[in-house]
Amino acid sequence: MKTDVFIAGGGVAGLSLALRLVKEGVSVIVVERQKGMGNVYKGELLQPKTLCIFEQLGIYPKIATEIRPLEKIITKELNEKNEPLLEVVMDYTTLQTPINTAAMIPHNCLKEILLEEASKYDEFQLLQPATFLRKQSDHEVIVKQGKEEISIQANLIVGAEGRESKVRNSVDIPLKKYSYSHQFLTVTFPSPPTLVYGEMIGNHERFLGLFPLPNNEVRSVLLIREGEYKEMKEEGLEAFYRAYKELKPDLEGFVDQVGSWKDIQLMIPVRHTVSHYVEGNVIVIGDAAHSVHPMAGEGMNLAIQDADTLGDLIAWMYQHQLEGDYTQLKWFERVRKERVEYLSWLSHQSALVYNLSGNLTQKLRIKAIKRLATNRRLHDKQMLNIAGVGLWKFGVIDGLSALGLGKTQLSENVINKYLFSKEDDYPWRYNKKR
Ligand SMILES: Cc1cc2nc3c(=O)[nH]c(=O)nc-3n(C[C@H](O)[C@H](O)[C@H](O)COP(=O)(O)OP(=O)(O)OC[C@H]3O[C@@H](n4cnc5c(N)ncnc54)[C@H](O)[C@@H]3O)c2cc1C
Incomplete structure (x- = not known):
């Protein structure tokens, strides 16, 4: 052939x-x-x-x-009693691109x-x-x-x-x-109607990601520590349902529809x-x-x-x-x-933010997430980078901006300079030097 x-x-x-x-x-x-x-x-x-x-x-x-379009991802942090400590939004629609949404x-x-x-x-x-x-x-x-x-x-x-x-x-x-010292359990199940956007929910020891799919389903990822998978399996599916419902009570009656450990996939990040x-x-x-x-x-x-x-x-x-x-x-x-x-x-870096458990690490994480989401300069740069539509690395000015010093806003013209052009994506077509 x-x-x-x-x-x-x-x-x-x-x-x-x-x-x-x-x-x-x-x-x-x-x-x-x-x-x-x-x-x-x-x-x-x-x-x-x-x-x-x-x-x-x-x-x-x-x-x-x-x-299923995914315009926003809501990041939440809860205290030990699972009461809200933080709720911020990472918003794709702020991107100045023809398609300014993610999708599942x-x-x-x-x-x-x-x-x-x-x-x-x-x-x-x-x-x-x-x-x-x-x-x-x-x-x-x-x-x-x-x-x-x-x-x-x-x-x-x-x-x-x-x-x-x-x-x-x-x-x-x-x-x-x-390698990492945590693992994930991942599974898809019917979504509660209250879940409209992506949600990333953390507390002092866990993280749950919920991403709505078409057909009223939701794809979920639950962070667990090494060894926890075995313990949970020994205790039974109740332990799995409980971990979800503690972080998102609305999942009552939905996550319980996962009927077998066979449906739940263990994911070892590398x-x-x-x-x-x-x-x-x-x-x-x-x-x-x-x-x-x-x-x-x-x-x-x-x-x-x-x-x-x-x-x-x-x-x-x-x-x-x-x-x-x-x-x-x-x-x-x-x-x-x-x-x-x-x-x-x-x-x-996102993984490290959730890698360690404990109240102190959660406090630091809350500070970092809050700055990233509420400081317009940091938010827009992060969205540009993760969306894949441009590249603008974080630097010293961003560090100062996070501390409330210097610029916190980005003008449209500045951010547009960092969007990839056709010449950036396909330079061989533009007689560029390698
Ligand atoms: C549980 C999980 C969740 C993830 N979640 C996300 C997410 O939300 N967003 C995201 O962007 N990415 C996510 N990823 C990562 C994403 O799935 C991979 O990065 C992506 O699938 C890579 O695509 P690929 O085609 O390079 O490799 P693969 O998808 O691994 O495809 C490789 C293919 O090659 C075949 N193959 C292997 N060896 C041979 C061989 N010798 N001969 C012939 N065929 C062979 C395999 O069967 C396979 O079909 C996730 C991954 C996992 C495991």
Whole structure:
């Protein structure tokens, strides 16, 4: 078999890249080892930048019928008796972008749309279930389907197989891993009608995230300490329901509809980074290149944004007969690495804020959250960054601003300067120097 681009992994990264490429006439073979769409909980929060990418790809109208818009996230802190200590809002609608909302979509529903769209093109081929085994030479990979080993010739090889990427390992890209002392339980269940926006609720020892999905459901994540999963399971589902209802009493009659531990997924957060994303004609994207702590809901978005950048670059290389000049692939790293690493760092900071239990750490957290949400300068910068529509790192002036010294407002013109332009996103199309 022969193709322009071989993609290992048919997750959101692999399928988004495939769709981008086949639309531009570049042929693609995707191999996916799972039989169907898979049944584990994965990312469901789409940031505004990702929605803008879907608009450019022409699939936004279809996506829009399956999402639940998420305009605001309410952050609450409760005392030991679970009485309110703080309630602030992080508001996407303050963004000066054509799409200024996030959205929730079931992960598999998004993959189905990407697959359905890509399948409309003759240039798209999917081998499923089939597993990427190894890279045989620079332009040959071996895939196993059933009992058969298949050789595929490709110009470019993309690793999009998630955290345990074999493609990444085949070119010895080194990995740095960080772990955390907490874990999460995650499950979807019917939503109470009072839940309109996203909610992040913390007290001195726990954190609960609630994100409304379409069809009156809610996706939840509960932070637990190491060892607590076993204790809770021994006590029974009552312990699980109680943890939810203490933080959000409105969940009475809703969370109890989770009928079995089998429906509840244990999620162990890890963060990893790699030194580089490109090695010759091999590129890694999505979780294969970087996994981020799930607290800020960025993982799936970074994967789709990687696919958009790489897809446009490869299409441009083919349009300009540069498909054999692999040094051009370094553009991908130039555009994506700084953005990804900053968001990975921001997600890590959000995780640290909830990592330790106790009243003192809660007091510090309340102070930090209050400043972030109520100081317009900090709020708008945070929204710009997490939405993925721009990059403006926090610095000394922000520190002063948080202390009430210096500027607390940002004029529209200033924030617009930090929004990504087409030239920032696709610099190879604008004769920029690498
Ligand atoms: C419980 C949970 C909750 C999360 N919540 C969020 C969230 O709210 N927001 C967010 O943005 N992100 C979230 N994430 C992270 C997000 O799901 C990932 O960052 C995203 O799925 C990465 O996409 P990917 O395509 O790079 O990798 P994956 O989704 O891991 O896809 C990789 C694919 O490759 C396949 N594969 C692996 N090895 C091979 C092989 N050798 N051959 C062939 N195929 C192979 C796998 O079967 C899989 O389908 C969450 C993750 C988890 C686990």
